Every structure is written in C-alpha cells, then in structure tokens.
Amino acid sequence: MKKQILNNSEYIIKKAKVVRTKKLTDLEKFFEISMPNNESLDHDPGQFVEVSLFGVGEAPISIASSPTMRNSFDLCVRRVGKVTSEMHKLEQGDEIGIRGPFGKGFPIRILEGNDLFFIAGGLGIVPLRSLINYVIDNRRDFGNVNILLGCKTPDSMLFGDEVEIWQKRLDVNFNCTVDKADPDWAGNVGLITSLIPGVNLDPDRTFAIVVGPPIMYKFVIKELIAKKIPERQIYLSLERHMKCGLGRCGHCQIEDIYCCQDGPVFCYDQIKKIRGAI
Template sequence: MMKNIYQPYPAKIERIVDETFNIKTYTVKFINGDIAKSFNYKQGQFVEISIPGAGEAPFSITSTPSRPGNLEFTIRKIGRVTTKIFELKEGDLLHIRGPYGNSFPFEEVEGKNLYFIAGGIGLAPLRSVINQAFDHRPRFGEIKILYGAKSPAEFCYREEIPIWKKLPDTEVLLTVDNPDGEWQGNVGVVTTLMDKTKLSPLNSVVYVCGPPVMLKFVMLKLIEMGFKDGDIYVTLERYMQCGVGKCGHCNIGDKFVCVDGPVFSYRDIKVFPERERAV
C-alpha cells in the first residue's frame, strides 16, 4: 500500500479496450517508477480512482498479481466519475490510491477445485484470481467458469475467454438472457449452467460476483448442492465509497465492506442484519 492512504498518484492510460457498449478495460501505469515498483496488491483488492473536478470511486483491480507491471481496471459507465473516465483517451492521466481491502483466498485453497460464477461485469474482480490460478495451474484441481450476460454482445473479455477454454482441466460455460440470431449456446440465467456441469462440494471453493438477485439464487443453489457456507466467497464492492472505513457508507452491521471486505464468505454474510444482507 502507498505510504499515505489518502494520497492519489498519477497513472498514464496505456491501453483502452471496448468490452461492451458501456464497459471498457483500462490498462494503466504509474508515472512514478518507484510507486509502480512498490505497488503490491492481492487478488480481489480494489483502488480509488479519481478525476480532478469529477470526484473518485472504488474499482476492483482486474489484473493479476502474478503478472506485475501495468494495472487493469474494467469499468462500466454508470455515473459522474465513470462518465469522465470514459472521456479519457490513451495517454491521458487518472489518479489512483490504494490498494485497499482483503482478498480472495488463494494459497489457503491450494489443491482444491476452483469454481467461478459471474454475471455481467461481475467477472471483472474474479478475473484477477482466475488468471492468478492459471499462472499457478499445477497447484489446483479442476477450474470451472460459469458466466452469464444479458446478450452475446455484453460478455466481457471476449478475446480471453476462448484462451481459457483451451487450458487443461478447465471448463468455461456461457449463457445469455436474450440470444441474437447467431447465438448457439445456453439461454437462461447463470444458475441454469449449474445443472449442465458437475460441481462437486468436496474439496472445492466457489467465487461469486454479480448483481444482487443473481447472488441470492446462486447461493441458495450452492447450499442446496451441498457446498459449505465457508467455501463460498463473494465480493460486495458495490457498497463502498471512501475505501478506508471513514465515511460509513459501506457499514453493514459491525462491518465496513471496504476494510473488512470486500470479500466475504457466505458464512460471514449470513450473520449480517437481514435488512442489510447483500444476498
């Protein structure tokens, strides 16, 4: 983490990839070489990105710690800050502070099967740990990625997914709500994919990210399939604001999502006050 947790540092946009009509992936690099070398993060952590005159917002780091150098963020245009970010071009600057929060378990789950279930832009925070696992492939069992989007045009990482599909002991299943004329895959919500492959609750962990309604039904189905609530992990980044537990925006019960999370096990979430429970 940077020495001053409130100090943002300038970073240059090296590359912009249009993922969908309202989602882009930004590859950035700190201007200060010392900052770039000292910026260490874990899979599942986030940063605050600021634009002078527009404000700041939290974003998951979607690049992976095992591939040092540039940072990557997948951002959906949804408000004032993201609208300003979308106006930036390659070569422009934005400002970053962090990293913050906890991380998805990694070393702790060596030898286990890894299952990833995502909806829409929910694949972005999972991509960090997915690629981390692929970079250390012999240390894990089977890897399965179940990913759903509203339409075929709204999948993120369309160039990367075919590469994942070709990796050993890996299965990638896709589904859409609204197929176009060329779509030949599954149609339905992401939980329908859970019936099309074998997800074993034995020696396995599950990482989940997506819209609240998706999270609710995925969790229910996983528990029904026999998964332990301590083996299911979800990120709740949408609740966050300041990133350091000061503003109180992300307070749930006795937890601050930005400090105690954003990654929680389903066991953690179950004890949240019901009116504030995320899933």
C-alpha cells in the same frame, strides 16, 4: 485559519498513467494502467482501487488483472456515474489518480490445492478475472477449475478473446449462458443458476467463488448449497459504495462491517446472518 502540508495523508493519490484503452461494449471500457516508475500495485485478486480525477471525484473500481502481471494493472469500467463517465474520455498517455489497493481480496492461501468453481454474472467477471488469471498463471497450485459465466446478451459479454482462450484450455472447464440470445448465438440461453446443477464437482474439496449483481447471490447460493458445497467454502464479493476506502466514511457499512476494509470479499458463512448483506 492556518494550513499545514500533510506528507502522509491517506487521501494522497499516486499519479498513474493510462497505457492502453479498449472499448469492450457500448458501456464498458478497458484500461491498462501503470503506476509511477512502473512500481507494482502489489494487490491481491479481488481488491479494488480508488480512481481519482480531480474536479470530478473518486470512485471505487475493482482490479481486473492478476498480480502476476507486475508492471501494470487493468480496470474495466462501466459508464454509470460522474467519475466513470469522465474516465471513459481518457486515452493512452493520460494521467489518472490512484489510491489503494484496498480491502480484503479472495483468500488465495485457502483456495490453494482445492477445486475451484467460479461463477460470474454480468460485471462480476471483472474482479473474478483477476483471480481466474492468477489461477491460470499458477495452474498446478490448484485442483479442478470450473468457470460459469452469465450475461444479459451475447454482445454484452466482456473479455471475449480471453473467454475463447479459457474455453480452449484443457485444464479449465468453461460454460456460459445469456439471458437473451441473438440470431448468431449457438450457446446456452437462460439464467446462470440453470447451469449449476449440471456441473460435475466434488463438494468436499470445491470452493465456490461468486461475483455478480446483488440480486444474483441468493439464487446462486441456493443452488450451491443444493450441490452440497459447505457454506464456509462459498466466497462472494459485495458491491457497496466504498467512498473513502479507509473504513470511516460509513457509506459501505453493513451492520458493523466496513465493506471497503473487511471486504469486499466475504465468506458466505461469515455474512449469512448479517442483515442487509445479501
């Protein structure tokens, strides 16, 4: 067997550095990461990277920060599998492999000038944070902004400090709910769908951007359609096992769509008839 070095294989990783970590909850850890020579990742909100740790493997992880932050980017990782468990052991200064960014993110050019309605369930806030912060950093380029956030319990809420800032801003309407309250919780209790009817919006110029667990989509979409938001103005991000990121390995395929390249962000109008998408 002969061997040849490949200088431009798609599997080559970039050696990135962990700049900062923070434990967010028992399950989720936050990482700020810088690429070699502080080069910009140059991603679109909603894209993902493949995180690599040799000896363990690779995992697709949503980018949590806005591209307006140029010298580094954020990941927020739930400990659920082999790679993510190993990632949780990483601390400041550790090296980590990055491939990407991959996929199609949120359609910023289409969203510009329009009203935005963000709906995040659970970990869905992670990819949405990249877009919310982008919109906040370019606030005058967008119309009204509504954010709904839902999580299981108050202590599972991610980015609490930032949520507090969003809440205080006069140019953002924010509301949140928990499935199950604790004694200190003074806010809403119930499913995120229960908050949608009360949101004041102009359906003609509102684009809804929804990210949450797979089960959430059909219920949220039903409420959005009841609000008369056109189907082509609803965007969502689908979770699949994006193993290679190159549109080839087949794991993330839904009918003839490769989630890693054609998504993970899709317009509802485009995928509503695709079997197994939602």
